Amino acid sequence: MILHIKNGVNRERIEAISKELNAFHIHYQGKEVLITASNVKEVPDSVANDVESYWVADSDIQLASKKYQQEKREIQLGNILIGGSTKNTVLIGGPCSVESEEQIRQSSELLKSLKLSVLRGGCYKPRTSPYSFQGMGKDGLKLLAKMREEYGLTVITEARDATHIDDIIEYSDIIQVGAKAMYDQGILRACAKTTKPVLIKRGFGTTLQEFVQASEFVLAGGNPNVVLCERGIRTFETKTRFTLDLCGVAWLQEYTNLPIILDPSHAIGHAYGVLPLARACVAMGVDGLLIEAHPNPKVAKSDASQQLNHQEFVNLKQELETVAKAVGYNLI
Amino acid sequence: MILHIKNGVNRERIEAISKELNAFHIHYQGKEVLITASNVKEVPDSVANDVESYWVADSDIQLASKKYQQEKREIQLGNILIGGSTKNTVLIGGPCSVESEEQIRQSSELLKSLKLSVLRGGCYKPRTSPYSFQGMGKDGLKLLAKMREEYGLTVITEARDATHIDDIIEYSDIIQVGAKAMYDQGILRACAKTTKPVLIKRGFGTTLQEFVQASEFVLAGGNPNVVLCERGIRTFETKTRFTLDLCGVAWLQEYTNLPIILDPSHAIGHAYGVLPLARACVAMGVDGLLIEAHPNPKVAKSDASQQLNHQEFVNLKQELETVAKAVGYNLI
């Protein structure tokens, strides 16, 4: 249950109620808001006088639910806005991993030349084997910061585990919680304490219910700026790396108030399919795309098969602009 | 291995080779063509003189493979063409089940008013319970035939099992092999003996490899007119009925020469998501869509939750035309 507390109830009283109901307490859109477990279905008599209004939830999808807030959340990503009533679809590009200054600079120049503003690049790679490339770590973060400074780009990079989440929060403009880390409460609870936007990727074995509940850790902890990212689930089909769940995206659009960004590169895992899939994603009317592109995919240290080269990325942008327009969106 | 026999080799000799190699024998594009198992990797010396050219296959995806034939097959559906170089996307509409003359007549008039030409409607429903509505059977087929006659429509309906496949082939213009029937060799072998177009739906537990191999039963049996239909696979996600596999569609487009029609209605199972998903499908550049629409979905005898009403279908057609245009296709 979500409770909006009456104006004028003092902080001490709010804290007392919060303790009594074992509730989270946040400030949201000028209101003092308490969130209890969803099995609380009635306002207890003891607090009824303090409550201005309340929402009974079907499940632990509460703050993220359209039932609570019908309008899609508007989120600032550097200089641009997505969600709300913006009808913007942000095209985020860059390599799977930051590998060198030369490489990430080429990516930055590509984005700049296309008037795009958000650069992706992994520094802590959540590899499933200890014997493969693990990312540049903090050196990579510093390169991303350098690109931000030099090119005015907004930077997004991924936290692999809680041991370096503070660095990610410090160096990155948008915090990416990866598919393998999205149950990680060490990360989620840290993200709740900043106001930087947080992009949560769906785990490949994660239900939509659990996916949105992961956002509740951040929202109920005090950070309203969450974006969801569908990147493919694991199914019996192995010709493609994962299966992009656009049915799930339709469900998220119908039932949640969170902006949605899609990652077709990881979903299919092969460059040949990124363009048609990206067109499909844009046609859904989504808030953004994450596309992996590398100056020279053949020598990439991770995800070589799925990264576009820069010419392919230029073409992709052009095609996506047309599709976005056809569904009333702007590709930015 | 696929072998093209030299012109001038006589029928007797071809039959002898076919027997020797345990091969299928078809006439295709003016050629005598033999198809052996794919583990045959070399032309046997005994037949080398009779062979004009040959293709070694990686797997039992042979006739359907782009390696064998790069150009997408062109298929005639009544008055229209899809595939080949047509850039047509056919919008097939109609109810889940034929329920009455009045109902199917309303569907026919809807299509007519939108200048659409292909009507769907099930008569033998592959229900998973014996206690639910099983379809009108042959009476339904006759209603479809009546609609064809009165409205000039092309009709597609589904074979549930081999006991009524002859009726389906007789009454229907396009034969639909349903998701639960696509391993049914009684159906597939019967479809191979007609030249009417055959739309094969992917089973919800079927790999892409098996899916395309099902088409090989029809193609190698002598009917070149096969269309594939992706309609959602079964995954762990249950908020939606199935998971539409657009990664798989990208793979099919890359590796096979068969036209592809998508069925977003069955995939998501809820009317709210049909429109955004249909836009996504069209943006992939596919050859057609199957969309369930019912004059009054609330009283539908099957699939009530996922059928659009007629106003929604009109809106859908309009939006899809714009998306189709944006990717260089015509919605027909």
Next chain:
Amino acid sequence: MILHIKNGVNRERIEAISKELNAFHIHYQGKEVLITASNVKEVPDSVANDVESYWVADSDIQLASKKYQQEKREIQLGNILIGGSTKNTVLIGGPCSVESEEQIRQSSELLKSLKLSVLRGGCYKPRTSPYSFQGMGKDGLKLLAKMREEYGLTVITEARDATHIDDIIEYSDIIQVGAKAMYDQGILRACAKTTKPVLIKRGFGTTLQEFVQASEFVLAGGNPNVVLCERGIRTFETKTRFTLDLCGVAWLQEYTNLPIILDPSHAIGHAYGVLPLARACVAMGVDGLLIEAHPNPKVAKSDASQQLNHQEFVNLKQELETVAKAVGYNLI
């Protein structure tokens, strides 16, 4: 809803009620029984006087449900019984496919020497490719019949589609409905009209709900002798061919009254794992096992990797007897 009609109500009246309620009508354990759709929750006033007792069902799992009949069904397989209170676990052996008289005779002698009585062997193979071995067809059925005559064995073989179901019913003692055919109403409805036992395999993409509902086609059609067979479902894991669902088996044991036979050979798809898995199956307290064994697995025309050789089968039988005993069952 299941209705038991009072003794003395005449056949005409029963048929009238059956028509009124759109119900199936069977004779079962000395009773006239009607089965309606499960959404019928109250006995209509018009028939209340004719009804002795009734069961309201949660879902279309009705006749198969423990709620309707608590005791497990007892089924006769040739000379032996399974289910009921027998505590018998039948070990069914034989090759994947009948390949020759010599081969199937060796299998028969193996069973005889081990005092086992049920022989398996496929004649119509539901292969996913037209280019691989498709089975011996009717010639295979005749070989199985010959083995029955000569060795006194009970024979089980599989229907691939409805075109040859009559032959299967004629030649086989136990009718196997394969995993790819279990939605095939042509087969299921034919099985309902015999009283020979029917073993239904779970489709690899089939939910437990649908699996048991398939049995309702046979049970409600008048054949009470159904056995369920779990043989592995398709999951994201590909190191093994399928994933044997023993959680599902526990559910079937808890909620249905049908005997259960397990097929670990198809589940894992590799001979090395058949023995430990078979031990696990027997320890569940199940009614039988299907194990593929071949005189010379290396040259088998289908499923070469998963068939045991005869020495391995002998060892398996010995180990399983010990496990069966430990859980209070007899391996027969």
Next chain:
Amino acid sequence: MILHIKNGVNRERIEAISKELNAFHIHYQGKEVLITASNVKEVPDSVANDVESYWVADSDIQLASKKYQQEKREIQLGNILIGGSTKNTVLIGGPCSVESEEQIRQSSELLKSLKLSVLRGGCYKPRTSPYSFQGMGKDGLKLLAKMREEYGLTVITEARDATHIDDIIEYSDIIQVGAKAMYDQGILRACAKTTKPVLIKRGFGTTLQEFVQASEFVLAGGNPNVVLCERGIRTFETKTRFTLDLCGVAWLQEYTNLPIILDPSHAIGHAYGVLPLARACVAMGVDGLLIEAHPNPKVAKSDASQQLNHQEFVNLKQELETVAKAVGYNLI
């Protein structure tokens, strides 16, 4: 590739080789061992003189592979041994969550009375919702330590994320890496630096390949004491909570040298199925079971539906002893 360095090569030289080959360096069974990525297929000339023997790996499953070490690893869990040639199956019991001193004391007395030695109990619960019970945290760890002291039990508890892994390592005798945390390199790398046994649960969306590779993080980091735990994967079937993958267990037994413990409680998620499944697990010949039991499951703060009550646990132990004996194992 795994390289055994010759006796007598000095530490400096080993470190130099390790750096040159970008290899891990461990001491294992009296040897200096280097492990490179598995795509290294030949010993470089520059180090050939320092190498006593080497193993080429097919994949990044290296130290855990039977190809490298045929014998199953022997692991000490408190006073008992599993793996190696012990033929012991350890029965680990206790509640899902530590909830109070009274509750965990009752669990401890249950184990003591059954002469069992390993107590489980979660303190940091990886719940998918922020609004449900999150565990007692460090207070729970202290209760577990108290039970160890008073009852002489060996204690296993789970790390949820890297923020409290140091506490887990300090307070627990066996470190459990949960299904949602098994990609967490913050946890895995910390586990590599202790020699306490580490039990890694398979993620419900995790392939066997990735599962075993997770163990390589610990093994290659210097801790040889890893046990794998299968606890059910996520499939399309929802009647049960997860699907226990015993085919996968057969594969692990065939290809890896790690002891295996199974968790049927989480797999099925319902108490009714725990006993038959546990019998199946023991019949596979595994090294242990994790079974959830609670003094009063109805009031449990987590996993109420799947925990056995204490009488059920006593019965379970008795039945499992018989099955273990039948397959040549001792339940301890």
